[in-house]
Amino acid sequence: MFYKAHLCYNTHVSQSTMPIIWKLEDYLNERGKTRYELASAMEGEKQSNLTTLYRLNTARRLDYSTLERLIKGLAVLTGEHPTVCDLLEFVDG
Numbered sequence: 001m002f003y004k005a006h007l008c009y010n011t012h013v014s015q016s017t018m019p020i021i022w023k024l025e026d027y028l029n030e031r032g033k034t035r036y037e038l039a040s041a042m043e044g045e046k047q048s049n050l051t052t053l054y055r056l057n058t059a060r061r062l063d064y065s066t067l068e069r070l071i072k073g074l075a076v077l078t079g080e081h082p083t084v085c086d087l088l089e090f091v092d093g
Contacts, residue, residue, distance in 0.1 A: 021089040022056060024070070031078050042073030049073070 028034060039049035052066060067084065074082040 019091055021091055022059075022087065023089055024053075024056065024087055027074070027082070027086055033077055038070075038073050038077055041077040042069050044069065 025035075028038065035053045036050065039046050039053055042049040049069070052069075056062075067087070070087065071082050071084070074080070074086075
């Protein structure tokens with residue numbers, strides 16, 4: 001059996017249709033940081049990183065390499081050691 005997983009940018013989307021909640025915006029807000037600051041802290045070209053962060057709003061999948069860059073960028077930006085669980089939450093419908 002195949003399960004369909006979708007990513008959403010915040011919790012304003014119905015959880016019954018989006019079993020995986022994307023918590024990046026909450027993570028940044030709790031620490032007083034912006035997506036622009038995160039894009040600057042991520043490896044690679046800042047404009048490309050910023051585009052990636054804004055496209056996460058409508059993402060249907062997330063590459064491991066993108067997730068790795070996000071986590072490393074968050075570590076640089078916050079001085080913490082974020083995990084996948086800090087960014088994604090599974091909501092069993």
